[in-house]
Amino acid sequence: MASSPTPSFSMFPRFLSFAYGVLIFSSFCHCRRLQDSLKGLTLDSVRDFLTREEDTIVFSLIERAKYPYNSPTYDPSYLHGKFSLVEIFVRETEAVQAKAGRYQNPEEIPFFPNNLPLSLAPPYKFPQVLYPAAASVNVTKTIWTMYFNDLLSLFTTRGNDGNYALTAASDLVCLQALSRRIHYGRFVAEAKYRDAPQDYNPAIRAQDKDALMKLLTSESQEELVKRRVKKKAMVFGQDITLDENDTGDSNSNRTNYKVDPSIAYHLYGDWVIPLTKLVEVEYLLHRLD
Numbered sequence: 001m002a003s004s005p006t007p008s009f010s011m012f013p014r015f016l017s018f019a020y021g022v023l024i025f026s027s028f029c030h031c032r033r034l035q036d037s038l039k040g041l042t043l044d045s046v047r048d049f050l051t052r053e054e055d056t057i058v059f060s061l062i063e064r065a066k067y068p069y070n071s072p073t074y075d076p077s078y079l080h081g082k083f084s085l086v087e088i089f090v091r092e093t094e095a096v097q098a099k100a101g102r103y104q105n106p107e108e109i110p111f112f113p114n115n116l117p118l119s120l121a122p123p124y125k126f127p128q129v130l131y132p133a134a135a136s137v138n139v140t141k142t143i144w145t146m147y148f149n150d151l152l153s154l155f156t157t158r159g160n161d162g163n164y165a166l167t168a169a170s171d172l173v174c175l176q177a178l179s180r181r182i183h184y185g186r187f188v189a190e191a192k193y194r195d196a197p198q199d200y201n202p203a204i205r206a207q208d209k210d211a212l213m214k215l216l217t218s219e220s221q222e223e224l225v226k227r228r229v230k231k232k233a234m235v236f237g238q239d240i241t242l243d244e245n246d247t248g249d250s251n252s253n254r255t256n257y258k259v260d261p262s263i264a265y266h267l268y269g270d271w272v273i274p275l276t277k278l279v280e281v282e283y284l285l286h287r288l289d
């Protein structure tokens with residue numbers, strides 16, 4: 001029977017040059033992937049993402065508005081413990097989602113990152129387009145407080161229907177959509193910086209937040225975003241009724257909306273856009289670290 005050749009020391013130089021070749025090739029591929037992903041990061045592409053995210057946010061608000069405010073969901077005394085039902089729901093769901101690999105994606109940031117279990121999913125090579133020293137900008141605490149203290153009562157009716165678990169589940173979908181949109185400000189800032197580093201560098205070196213805010217602000221774009229979100233709330237949230245002979249082609253009965261479109265407009269103008277800009281500024285402050 002032929003025996004397999006035992007590796008001899010004389011094979012090591014060949015093995016080493018092979019391994020070295022693999023290393024060079026894989027870092028070449030990595031660089032190519034990085035370059036490709038950076039090429040894909042343009043102001044248009046990040047704005048496309050923000051536009052698509054509006055759909056998710058508007059639909060999530062419409063879903064949450066199915067239930068009244070349901071205050072026991074937010075009151076720790078309802079469960080006789082330290083945490084409210086919604087907080088427990090978010091913590092536990094994030095743990096399951098962490099195991100499923102959700103937070104491998106740099107676009108996703110958990111509200112409760114401490115003690116999250118490791119991902120069971122094999123690592124996926126998400127494009128690493130963010131500047132590492134700036135990538136950790138995090139405003140989840142502000143989003144959490146804003147959502148429960150300011151937003152919720154604006155688009156839910158008063159009252160209580162006992163659907164606290166469903167309420168918490170819908171809150172989580174809203175929170176995750178808002179957080180993804182707002183933290184996407186890191187990608188917007190990176191795209192803007194790459195477009196014109198010479199414009200941003202002096203303000204970054206001076207750590208001048210006001211100058212950065214001025215540089216990245218486009219009032220016309222903000223107005224366009226707010227008007228589009230308002231329209232989405234009108235189109236996605238209208239009550240659809242069919243008369244007997246209605247073919248479904250007409251545009252009648254557009255007066256009842258599940259979420260008031262002007263609230264969607266103000267939600268963006270007063271919270272979503274300002275927080276996205278805050279993330280952009282914080283990101284840029286660390287862009288030369």
Ligand SMILES: O=C(O)C(=O)C[C@]1(C(=O)O)C=C[C@@H](O)C=C1
Nearest residue numbers: 188216217218221222225273276
């Ligand atoms: O589209 C941009 O340029 C962004 O920076 C995003 C955004 C927004 O949050 O929608 C924020 C700041 C700008 O003033 C305009 C819009």
